[in-house]
Amino acid sequence: MRDSLVSAGEADYPGNLFVVAAPSGAGKSSLVKALLELDTRVAPTVSHTTRAPRGQEKHGREYFFISDAEFDDMVANDAFLEWANVHGNRYGTAKRAVADRIAQGGDVVLEIDFQGAMQVRRVFSNAVLIFILPPSLEELRARLERRGEDRPDVIDLRMRNASVEMAQAEKFDFVIINEVFERALFDLKSIVQAQRLRYAAQRRARRDVFAALGIA
Numbered sequence: 575m576r577d578s579l580v581s582a583g584e585a586d587y588p589g590n591l592f593v594v595a596a597p598s599g600a601g602k603s604s605l606v607k608a609l610l611e612l613d614t615r616v617a618p619t620v621s622h623t624t625r626a627p628r629g630q631e632k633h634g635r636e637y638f639f640i641s642d643a644e645f646d647d648m649v650a651n652d653a654f655l656e657w658a659n660v661h662g663n664r665y666g667t668a669k670r671a672v673a674d675r676i677a678q679g680g681d682v683v684l685e686i687d688f689q690g691a692m693q694v695r696r697v698f699s700n701a702v703l704i705f706i707l708p709p710s711l712e713e714l715r716a717r718l719e720r721r722g723e724d725r726p727d728v729i730d731l732r733m734r735n736a737s738v739e740m741a742q743a744e745k746f747d748f749v750i751i752n753e754v755f756e757r758a759l760f761d762l763k764s765i766v767q768a769q770r771l772r773y774a775a776q777r778r779a780r781r782d783v784f785a786a787l788g789i790a
């Protein structure tokens with residue numbers, strides 16, 4: 575599967591893979607949710623995690639909440655496209671969820687951390703990596719506090735990790751600063767649209783070259 579996803583970029587996988595990463599609280603989930611409401615061609619996948627569910631979260635909707643032993647089994651069975659330790663818990667994207675959809679020409683968006691994003695790039699070179707930045711660290715903390723989902727010690731840990739995560743932004747294809755939400759959403763939509771046009775043009779060009787060479 576790893577190898578076939580590498581050739582993905584080519585004919586077998588006509589869909590696009592978008593990866594969105596950000597420090598916790600930057601607005602990644604809000605932006606991706608808004609994108610999905612506007613654009614039905616792109617679908618999310620549900621990750622697996624060993625973290626405990628928050629208030630309203632449901633198994634199979636936000637995440638598949640699994641035990642450490644179950645996570646170990648999935649790692650041993652090579653079931654993950656990528657996985658990483660984030661803020662003291664493990665999170666991973668199942669291969670099957672991504673491959674099935676992009677093989678059928680659908681687009682997929684992954685909301686994962688920067689370590690996972692780098693793993694995806696190694697496996698699937700056509701993936702478009704997008705990093706969301708908050709306008710400042712002060713605003714990041716304010717958003718985490720306003721969201722009111724995490725205990726103060728969890729917020730402190732996420733803030734400590736934020737600087738390390740933000741230093742990774744330059745490795746991504748695009749960086750969006752989520753200051754004014756609507757502007758950031760416009761940027762995200764534009765990146766998705768541009769990639770679709772670019773990839774479709776690449777595929778057409780490849781077909782034309784093959785046809786001209788008589789090897790279509």
Ligand SMILES: Nc1nc2c(ncn2[C@@H]2O[C@H](COP(=O)(O)OP(=O)(O)O)[C@@H](O)[C@H]2O)c(=O)[nH]1
Nearest residue numbers: 598599621657658660665666667685686687690
């Ligand atoms: N590598 C990886 N990271 C993930 C995955 N799912 C979620 N994450 C990341 O784990 C971090 C914590 O997620 P979560 O506990 O839901 O809190 P959030 O930061 O408020 O979204 C975020 O950076 C997520 O992007 C995954 O499947 N793989």
Ligand SMILES: Nc1ncnc2c1ncn2[C@@H]1O[C@H](COP(=O)(O)OP(=O)(O)O)[C@@H](O)[C@H]1O
Nearest residue numbers: 598599600601602603604717721752753754755
């Ligand atoms: N541009 C923005 N301006 C102000 N608040 C925002 C903005 N974008 C998101 N938020 C708020 O910040 C909090 C964190 O956003 P969320 O999408 O949960 O972040 P993440 O998924 O990156 O952890 C939420 O309460 C959300 O409503």
